[in-house]
Amino acid sequence: MKRRAALDRFFITTPIYYVNAKPHLGHAYTTIVADSIARYHRLAGHETFFLTGTDEHGDKIVEAAAKAGSSPQQYVDTISEQFRSLLPELQISNDDFIRTTEERHKQVVRDILQRVYDAGDIYLSEYEGRYCTGCEQFLTDKDLDANGLCPDHKVAPTVIKEKNYFFRMSKYQDWLKQHIQDNPEFIRPEHYRNEVLSMLDMGVLDDLCISRPKSRLDWGIELPFDSGYVTYVWFDALINYITGLGGPDSENFSKFWPRANHLVAKDILKPHAIFWPTMLKAAGFEPYQNLNVHGYWLMQDTKMSKSLGNVVEPLAMRDTYGLDAFRYFLLREMRFGRDASFSERALVGRLNADLANDLGNLFSRVLSMTHKYFGGEVPAMGQRSHAEDVEILDLALNSFANYQQLFPRFQFGRALEALWELVRGLNKYVDVTAPWTLFKNGETERLAMVIGTLLGLMRKIALHIWPVMPQTAETMFAQLGGEFDPSAIDLGKEAEAFGDFLQTGTRLAKASNLFPRVEFKEVESGGQAEPRQDNPKKDKQPKQPKTQQPAPEVGIAEFADFQKLDLRLGTVLSAEPHPEADRLYVVKIDLGEPQPRQVVAGLREHLEVEFLVGRQVVVVANLAPRKLRGVESQGMIMAVKDKDGLQLLTATGLVENGSKVS
RNA sequence: GGGCCGGUAGCUCAAUUGGCAGAGCCUUCGGCUCAUAACCGAACUGGUGUAGGUUCAAAUCCUACCCGGCCUACCA
Numbered sequence: 083m084k085r086r087a088a089l090d091r092f093f094i095t096t097p098i099y100y101v102n103a104k105p106h107l108g109h110a111y112t113t114i115v116a117d118s119i120a121r122y123h124r125l126a127g128h129e130t131f132f133l134t135g136t137d138e139h140g141d142k143i144v145e146a147a148a149k150a151g152s153s154p155q156q157y158v159d160t161i162s163e164q165f166r167s168l169l170p171e172l173q174i175s176n177d178d179f180i181r182t183t184e185e186r187h188k189q190v191v192r193d194i195l196q197r198v199y200d201a202g203d204i205y206l207s208e209y210e211g212r213y214c215t216g217c218e219q220f221l222t223d224k225d226l227d228a229n230g231l232c233p234d235h236k237v238a239p240t241v242i243k244e245k246n247y248f249f250r251m252s253k254y255q256d257w258l259k260q261h262i263q264d265n266p267e268f269i270r271p272e273h274y275r276n277e278v279l280s281m282l283d284m285g286v287l288d289d290l291c292i293s294r295p296k297s298r299l300d301w302g303i304e305l306p307f308d309s310g311y312v313t314y315v316w317f318d319a320l321i322n323y324i325t326g327l328g329g330p331d332s333e334n335f336s337k338f339w340p341r342a343n344h345l346v347a348k349d350i351l352k353p354h355a356i357f358w359p360t361m362l363k364a365a366g367f368e369p370y371q372n373l374n375v376h377g378y379w380l381m382q383d384t385k386m387s388k389s390l391g392n393v394v395e396p397l398a399m400r401d402t403y404g405l406d407a408f409r410y411f412l413l414r415e416m417r418f419g420r421d422a423s424f425s426e427r428a429l430v431g432r433l434n435a436d437l438a439n440d441l442g443n444l445f446s447r448v449l450s451m452t453h454k455y456f457g458g459e460v461p462a463m464g465q466r467s468h469a470e471d472v473e474i475l476d477l478a479l480n481s482f483a484n485y486q487q488l489f490p491r492f493q494f495g496r497a498l499e500a501l502w503e504l505v506r507g508l509n510k511y512v513d514v515t516a517p518w519t520l521f522k523n524g525e526t527e528r529l530a531m532v533i534g535t536l537l538g539l540m541r542k543i544a545l546h547i548w549p550v551m552p553q554t555a556e557t558m559f560a561q562l563g564g565e566f567d568p569s570a571i572d573l574g575k576e577a578e579a580f581g582d583f584l585q586t587g588t589r590l591a592k593a594s595n596l597f598p599r600v601e602f603k604e605v606e607s608g609g610q611a612e613p614r615q616d617n618p619k620k621d622k623q624p625k626q627p628k629t630q631q632p633a634p635e636v637g638i639a640e641f642a643d644f645q646k647l648d649l650r651l652g653t654v655l656s657a658e659p660h661p662e663a664d665r666l667y668v669v670k671i672d673l674g675e676p677q678p679r680q681v682v683a684g685l686r687e688h689l690e691v692e693f694l695v696g697r698q699v700v701v702v703a704n705l706a707p708r709k710l711r712g713v714e715s716q717g718m719i720m721a722v723k724d725k726d727g728l729q730l731l732t733a734t735g736l737v738e739n740g741s742k743v744s
Numbered sequence: 745g746g747g748c749c750g751g752u753a754g755c756u757c758a759a760u761u762g763g764c765a766g767a768g769c770c771u772u773c774g775g776c777u778c779a780u781a782a783c784c785g786a787a788c789u790g791g792u793g794u795a796g797g798u799u800c801a802a803a804u805c806c807u808a809c810c811c812g813g814c815c816u817a818c819c820a
Binding site for chain 2: 271272273274276277279280281283284348351415417420421422423428431432434435436438439440442443444445446447448449450451454455495496499502503506509510512513514516517518521594595596597598599660662663665666681682683684685686702705706707708710711715716717718719721
């Protein structure tokens with residue numbers, strides 16, 4: 083039995099996935115990363131808990147269910163099952179699968195709400211605001227786009243006035259900032275830590291609205307202190323990380339809690355980096371250990387012409403290239419935290435070069451030689467006499483040590499690269515020692531040493547690779563005449579010495595073809611594939627893989643487009659500083675209309691009032707009105723800017739006010 | 745407008761925080777025959793985005809700017 087100290091415990095989570103869409107590449111990536119890291123820690127002998135699940139409350143679910151003609155419960159049962167059943171297909175080794183509609187979760191949410199309420203950090207307040215059903219939240223001025231629409235969903239928000247419960251998040255702002263500063267690894271990679279610190283520096287955090295009146299939404303968890311309300315979706319969802327362990331009073335919670343590692347995509351940074359730690363603090367719990375933030379997979383170079391949608395189906399990739407090649411590619415290719423491009427061409431490149439040529443071929447050639455020279459049985463090892471035998475061992479131990487240093491720090495690409503230094507080194511070792519020559523010359527002892535060294539190190543490669551490619555690792559072990567048992571491995575020791583060699587006489591597989599080479603078929607699609615433009619919606623889950631943005635067609639405007647613009651000349655009557663904004667003027671312009679036009683213009687840091695008044699300017703007269711810092715602007719003054727400053731557009735001579743530009 | 749991150753070989757990325765710019769892929773040539781047209785070796789490609797500055801020494805630090813991405817705001 084391996085000794086398990088408290089420090090060796092590891093809790094890894096994926097976000098719980100919102101059940102309003104089918105699983106896609108983003109979900110698969112997050113989950114596969116979590117799985118690999120969980121397997122790694124198990125292999126390292128750490129007691130590990132790996133949690134994933136689905137997020138099932140909120141009005142979007144109610145809407146989607148209605149649209150599908152089913153009840154919310156039926157609907158979430160169906161979609162949640164799609165996520166759950168994907169897990170074994172991707173060989174995900176999660177310890178539990180949490181659904182926010184489960185009774186165990188409702189109890190924990192109520193428990194924690196009550197704790198925060200008792201601590202005095204939840205209060206009732208009336209709120210009037212514009213609510214976007216798509217976002218499931220109230221939007222402020224600054225959230226709206228130029229037309230007063232929700233920028234993510236392109237719909238006008240509804241004005242709603244209601245009483246709601248608020249979480250006093252602002253109270254914990256300074257504490258959170260201090261905590262992030264004191265714990266450089268709390269949010270990683272560093273880029274996202276900076277992002278969060280700048281959010282916290284920007285001003286006072288708003289308190290968080292955590293309820294919805296049942297009259298408006300009853301698909302949620304009832305507040306323990308007011309049966310007229312249900313919980314706001316984030317407060318509900320984040321708590322899953324505690325429910326999954328069994329709740330705050332459970333044994334698993336006391337075992338695993340402060341050692342939690344959350345894994346999220348960058349679009350849900352704020353809830354996890356700001357809401358969640360402050361919620362935990364208010365409820366009297368320690369903050370989680372790390373928030374690990376990854377980037378997006380971008381679709382590039384794609385020739386998947388059959389689906390212009392460009393959605394990468396994880397299962398289709400698995401079916402075409404094999405699960406382990408797919409998993410390997412995802413971990414090898416993306417530098418954790420940054421965006422990466424997904425392309426089948428790159429996947430095939432990795433598959434052929436790294437997996438087939440380097441790794442697969444190594445197994446193939448060594449097993450074949452073992453059969454030719456030793457009847458397929460592990461030979462008895464002799465003395466390690468030659469320099470290259472010592473060198474290859476040094477290389478191996480160094481490679482494993484590097485791997486073990488990088489992998490748990492989420493540096494998967496570099497960790498695998500470190501391992502591949504050894505894979506390539508072993509191929510070279512074969513060439514340098516030339517076992518076929520040793521065989522011809524009857525140097526059997528030396529031959530046994532060489533083959534034994536190869537087999538022993540191949541076993542180590544297999545076990546190191548298991549977190550990423552479990553199936554392949556297990557096949558490798560089978561080919562090496564053994565069975566893979568993660569609990570019997572002591573990872574640290576594997577990097578310290580050659581260790582227990584495979585038992586002499588063990589029968590090995592005669593041949594190995596772990597990764598057949600794949601021919602990459604370039605599918606020509608007659609010009610550029612048309613990437614689909616996804617709605618840039620902000621979901622609570624990894625985004626749909628973004629399509630490559632084609633250059634927007636700004637180059638050519640049809641005459642009809644130009645005609646839409648109503649450009650007119652008018653004389654500036656007055657210009658006053660905007661009361662609420664120090665870069666804006668409120669300008670009144672005579673456009674030949676009964677009333678002067680009021681336009682808010684950002685000219686204040688460029689032009690004096692005296693310069694403006696009396697000046698004739700070009701105005702976009704039919705621009706949709708928009709409030710800027712509370713003052714309505716009914717148009718736009720046209721100007722040009724270069725390195726020397728800003729100039730106004732006007733006509734070469736005076737014209738009648740209101741004259742149209744054509 | 746402000747902030748953060750990035751820009752290194754044709755491509756993807758390193759460079760232990762200031763110490764001789766390196767890998768892999770691609771391409772070309774050579775070697776080998778155990779192996780999956782594979783493997784091994786060699787070659788090839790560089791004012792490290794631009795211009796300055798600090799330093800014995802700069803991809804790395806400082807200043808300004810250009811390009812890309814993200815965040816943010818009072819450019820309508």
